Amino acid sequence: MIVRAKLNHFGHTAGTMESLNLDFPLLPYTFVTNPIRMATQELELILSRQLAECLKQAMFLTDTAGNLVYYNEGAEEILGQKFSDTGPMPVEVWATLFKPLTLEGVPMPPEDLPLVCTLQSQNPHHGSFSIRSLNGELYTLTVTAIPLHGRGNRFLGAMALFWKET
Amino acid sequence: MEIRIYGTRGSYAVxxxxxxxxxGNTACVVISEGNDVLVLDGGTGILRIPPELFKRSHKITILLTHLHLDHIQGLGFFKPMYNPAYDIHILGPAGYNTTLKDRLIRYFSPPLFPVHFRDLPSRIQLHEIGHDTFALGPFRIHSNFICHQGPTLAFRVAVGNKSVAYFPDHEPVLVSDIWEAGKEWISGMDVAEGADILIHDAQYTSAEYEKRQGWGHCSQSDALRFAAMADVKKLLLFHHDPDHTDERLEEMLAEVKKEMNVSFPVELASERDIYSLD
Structure with missing residues (x-):
């Protein structure tokens, strides 16, 4: 019998064991308490960040809880913050940083943002809203948010790509 | 724990x-602790493993990092596969939409190979692994997906407080700025960190790598940088490019050691190498 420890996306044992019930008489697997010295992001997030680093257009990358684990230089303009200054941010912080408005000028609740919708539904969402730039100018952003489903159909988070409408 | 290198070459045998x-043989490393043995990858190097290593138990455990031909080609000619007395357990990654078995069968079927997988006389069991932590006898194993072409694993094998990390094919960063992002954003860092021995891809010179970015391999200098960040105690450069002669490999090693002043020993993995960790 194989007993395998499943890991959560931070690389730690999640506290559950899966019995695969396979005949493996040579060297039976046994549960191992976490021997991992450190956690790394999932490979799919690592590769997404490397893509974001290469893109001029703004890109957000979140984990499953909505924590903004990375935003690129293009996105720094939208947030008015630098990633090197803020580091990762929880959804309650980043979703209110840029005070989105509907196209009719009504304040938009964070839960209506396409990226937040994607995190909740694990489906793609697309939409437009207005924000005010750092110099006070109102402009329209269009966003496509895509869920990240990794190997084994694990939901790992989401990415959002932004277009500034001119 | 003893580590024996049976195949060091990348891409194809020379x-x-x-x-x-x-x-000149492609990837294969054997780790043993007493009578317990793990085979890492089934490149042509697997054919150099002395048969007496398995004769006692007639049981073989093979961990595959991925299914590129230079990591499985030896399996088709590995004599225990044709011996009904052997129990063979093969652990490796599934595809995105295909099983490990389906992926192996692509090799074990005509016209690529004359013998169908189903006709192999040994008792073969396949086990799909991914981002996992498990134990096999005395070995504690941590596996995780790393940056390479297709689903590819790296392994950390530990016995007691000694460990070896195996990254035969790895491109740690595709964008050089990522080195500054911290360990959390470097592929495979959780597998390698603090290992007593890191066996790592180092196929190219920095100049060669510039023309091969995204191919899933790395330069010797990136291997050293990864090893330094992982704080390993010894680095074995692996997956030698088939176009690099022994002499060229030594020149490359001398150049990279001059370029990067690291605090741990760095060696070129050789098929004759045996390392002991006690």
Missing amino acids: SGDTASRYG
Whole structure:
């Protein structure tokens, strides 16, 4: 019998064991308490960040809880913050940083943002809203948010790509 | 724990005088602790493993990092596969939409190979692994997906407080700025960190790598940088490019050691190498 420890996306044992019930008489697997010295992001997030680093257009990358684990230089303009200054941010912080408005000028609740919708539904969402730039100018952003489903159909988070409408 | 290197070459096997020092067989490493044995990858190097290593138990455990041909080609000619007395357990990654078995069958079927997988007489069991932590006898194993072409695993094998990390094919960063992002954003860092021995891809010079970015391999200098960040105690450069002669490999090593002043020993993995960790 194989007993395998499943890991959560931070690389730690999640506290559950899966019995695969396979005949493996040579060297039976046994549960191992976490021997991992450190956690790394999932490979799919690592590769997404490397893509974001290469893109001029703004890109957000979140984990499953909505924590903004990375935003690129293009996105720094939208947030008015630098990633090197803020580091990762929880959804309650980043979703209110840029005070989105509907196209009719009504304040938009964070839960209506396409990226937040994607995190909740694990489906793609697309939409437009207005924000005010750092110099006070109102402009329209269009966003496509895509869920990240990794190997084994694990939901790992989401990415959002932004277009500034001119 | 003993580590024996049976195949060091990347991409395809080579022969002749210019590969006699570091070897021409493709990836295969054997880790043993007492009578317990793990085979890492089934490149042509697997054919060099002395049969007596398995004769006692007639049971073999093979961990595959991925299914590129240079990591499985030896399996088709590995004699225990044709011996009904053997129990063979193969652990490796599934595809995105295909099972490990389906992926192996692509090799074990005509016209690529004359023998169908189903006709192999040994008792073979396949086990799909991914981002996992498990134990096999005395070995504690941590596996995780790393940056390479297709689903590819790296392994950390530990016995007691000693460990070896195996990254035969790895491109740690695709964008150089990522080195500054911290360990959390470097592929495979959780597998490698603090290992007593890191066996790592180092196929190219920095100049060669510039023309091969995204191919899933790395330069010797990136291997050293990864090892330094992982704080390993020893680095074995692995997956030697088939176009690099023994002499060229030594020149490359001398150049990279001069370029990067690291605090741990760095060696070229050789098919004759045996390392003990006690």
